[in-house]
Amino acid sequence: MKKMKATAVCAVLGGCLLCSSCIGSFSAWNSLKDWNMGIGHKAVNELVFLAFHIIPVYEVAYLADVLVLNSIEFWSGSNPMADVGTEKVIHGEDGEYLVRTNEDGYTITKLGEVDHPLNLVYDAEKRTWNVVAEGKTYELMTMNEDGTVTYKQQDGTSTTVMPEWLKETVAV
Template identity: 50%
Template sequence: MKRNKLTMAVVVLLCGSLMFSSCIGSFGLTNKLLGWNKGVGGNKFVSELVFFAFWVLPVYEISLLADVVVLNSVEFWSGSNPIADNTQQIKGENGHEYLVKTHENGYTITDETANKTFELVFDDSDKSWSVEANGQSTKFMTFIDDNHVNMYNANGETMTVELSKAGVMAYQDMIKNNTAVFACK
């Protein structure tokens, strides 16, 4: 009987949130729980058993209630959900696993296979991107205007690149040619 009352309360709250709110919210807690559930054991049958157990034990109902009543309201008024995930796991072409965490002014990227970390940082004062690793910061790109950027090479030389397919291809060709020259020396 308690389970039915809880389920009914969740349904009423969901309907109320849709009718009386202009913001549905991202349901960060429930989505994290579902994401975790999908990855349990790497087997769809184990995931299904955990899903069923969490439904019977009202874990999902409680997470949904917390999202509807508290977390989505915080998200509506503050603009960000305190539970929302700003970290992504990415598998690279080289077989390495990367953990990418988003910050206010850039990204922290961890190569989990090689156990190395670096940051990409945007400096709003001069509209530039830098890479920071091992305590050193190296600027690699600065926006000139909406259609051009300055790209910096390892020698500190700059090349103005047009932000178009032709401009990017020209820059790629220049990098390939310089890499080939360095490889021959």
């Protein structure tokens, strides 16, 4: 009887993982693929690709994504393999900026002006995006429970808007 209960519990838990309806970002598999593509010459990339299929590295990464990582991402709302620490250079109207991904947002620094970074920080508890600059914090927007977004204006007023996709689903 105990063996039957244990089997049923395992089947239910396995079904929860497999039936989470989460396509997910497949971050483990994509990270592996991106690493392989960045090695160098395409012949070397192909050799590594074939070797990683003979020794089932790609298959294990894919299976880990399908069974574990994408399910965690779906149920928790956060990707356990997020690209924290990655940096990209963005070309803006008035120069180039270095954007670094943090656990709770982004750090933006204008190239050549490393003393004055701008931090965009998400406060999950309050559901707000904030700007932190020169030791001061300013609230930019709040993600409301009803799907609307409240933007904070410089003069202290705020504006609440409903995204277009939400307007189509809500009877007005």
